Amino acid sequence: MDSGIQLEVTGGPSEITGSPDGLSLYVHIPFCETKCHYCDFNTYAGIEALIPGYLGALETEIRFWGERLNRPVVSTVFFGGGTPSYVPIEGIEAICRAIFEAFNVTPDAEVTLESNPGDYSKRELGRYLEAGINRLSIGVQSLDDDLLKSLSRRHDSETAVGAYRSARDAGFDNINLDLMFGLSAQTADQWRSTLERTVALNPEHLSLYALTLEPETPLDAMVRSGEVEEPDPDLAAEMYLHAESVLGNAGFEHYEISNWSLPGRESRHNLAYWLNVPYLGVGPGAHSFLPGRRFSALRSPRRYVDLLSGTMPDGDPVDVLSAVGLLDSVEPVTPETKLADTMMMGMRLARGIRSDEFQQRFGLGLGEAFGSLIEEMVGLELLVSDKDGIRLSDGGRLLGNEVFERFVTASAEVELPGD
Ligand code: SF4
Numbered sequence: 001m002d003s004g005i006q007l008e009v010t011g012g013p014s015e016i017t018g019s020p021d022g023l024s025l026y027v028h029i030p031f032c033e034t035k036c037h038y039c040d041f042n043t044y045a046g047i048e049a050l051i052p053g054y055l056g057a058l059e060t061e062i063r064f065w066g067e068r069l070n071r072p073v074v075s076t077v078f079f080g081g082g083t084p085s086y087v088p089i090e091g092i093e094a095i096c097r098a099i100f101e102a103f104n105v106t107p108d109a110e111v112t113l114e115s116n117p118g119d120y121s122k123r124e125l126g127r128y129l130e131a132g133i134n135r136l137s138i139g140v141q142s143l144d145d146d147l148l149k150s151l152s153r154r155h156d157s158e159t160a161v162g163a164y165r166s167a168r169d170a171g172f173d174n175i176n177l178d179l180m181f182g183l184s185a186q187t188a189d190q191w192r193s194t195l196e197r198t199v200a201l202n203p204e205h206l207s208l209y210a211l212t213l214e215p216e217t218p219l220d221a222m223v224r225s226g227e228v229e230e231p232d233p234d235l236a237a238e239m240y241l242h243a244e245s246v247l248g249n250a251g252f253e254h255y256e257i258s259n260w261s262l263p264g265r266e267s268r269h270n271l272a273y274w275l276n277v278p279y280l281g282v283g284p285g286a287h288s289f290l291p292g293r294r295f296s297a298l299r300s301p302r303r304y305v306d307l308l309s310g311t312m313p314d315g316d317p318v319d320v321l322s323a324v325g326l327l328d329s330v331e332p333v334t335p336e337t338k339l340a341d342t343m344m345m346g347m348r349l350a351r352g353i354r355s356d357e358f359q360q361r362f363g364l365g366l367g368e369a370f371g372s373l374i375e376e377m378v379g380l381e382l383l384v385s386d387k388d389g390i391r392l393s394d395g396g397r398l399l400g401n402e403v404f405e406r407f408v409t410a411s412a413e414v415e416l417p418g419d
Pocket of ligand 1: 031032034035036039040041043081082083116139
């Protein structure tokens with residue numbers, strides 16, 4: 001669907017116009033106190049000396065975009081990483097100030113910060129709120145201490161619950177808790193207990209992530225050498241179904257494959273990705289999608305700092321950042337890639353792909369584009385198709401990746417009007 005966000009990329013500077021919904025801004029913080037053995041995110045431990053220079057470079061990039069896009073409307077901001085709460089709070093305050101000056105942040109903007117329990121006191125939480133952060137995401141992962149140790153996490157369950165309570169006391173009224181399931185050492189009982197205790201805390205939002213073995217992570221090597229047992233996908237599926245039932249009974253809406261929220265408390269920032277509408281990412285490794293182009297920044301924080309210390313020439317911002325070497329990749333968004341992305345991201349949502357929005361966006365009906373594949377998937381009971389559109393069935397959610405892949409492959413064969 002179209003968000004109402006319209007960006008005009010002209011020969012000169014890019015310009016965002018008529019943007020009632022606003023752009024989503026992602027801010028990457030590539031620092032963690034320790035690197036978890038399962039994590040393949042672009043984040044590093046032991047480079048704390050780089051933090052002051054990094055924050056300066058980040059401010060430079062934020063101001064660069066604000067200026068070149070004519071202070072665009074921004075309706076969501078997301079500090080992710082990495083561990084944003086590991087950075088000294090003065091640094092986050094300075095970045096918030098830069099964002100509010102460089103962009104036209106809407107008064108009701110959703111501003112989220114990812115955090116690790118134990119990184120902050122109630123006083124510091126109050127300072128986050130004052131800086132404009134109004135949604136806190138806490139990486140709880142589990143409320144089982146043995147499991148937390150086996151994940152090499154720095155906190156225990158008491159610290160996690162304490163962090164949540166402090167955030168409430170400080171005034172946060174929109175809190176997400178991250179949990180992990182499908183871990184090698186995790187039992188169904190541990191998962192049940194973590195879920196029950198988490199629901200009892202009354203968060204507005206829960207993200208539940210199945211452990212995936214990422215290539216070249218220490219955990220992957222441990223599993224391959226037999227030191228750690230391979231996670232059991234059947235047990236993970238059972239845990240997922242159990243969560244669906246517990247959270248459904250507790251009043252949560254399962255609005256995206258890995259995400260549940262109380263009504264009206266979906267992550268607005270992540271919805272922008274899933275609805276495939278424009279977003280801007282700042283920091284090393286951050287991805288962006290502006291009309292006509294997708295691009296991502298180089299991954300090295302050190303190189304990022306070096307490259308942003310000079311003066312930027314005039315011109316289109318994507319071309320400028322590409323010319324100075326800050327971008328790893330820039331690719332055009334063709335109608336075909338837009339179709340594949342819309343299918344892959346939109347199918348993650350419980351609402352699925354809506355017929356009328358699809359027609360409006362691509363100029364043909366869902367049935368015309370994917371008729372035989374939809375029929376096949378419905379026959380396999382992986383998809384539900386009705387007059388409103390298509391969406392994954394309950395069983396299809398467990399095999400989401402396979403379904404997305406089929407639609408992405410089929411997208412290449414679709415003849416779009418004007419092709
Ligand atoms: S704290 Fe999060 S981002 Fe940092 S290493 Fe662990 S999983 Fe990765």
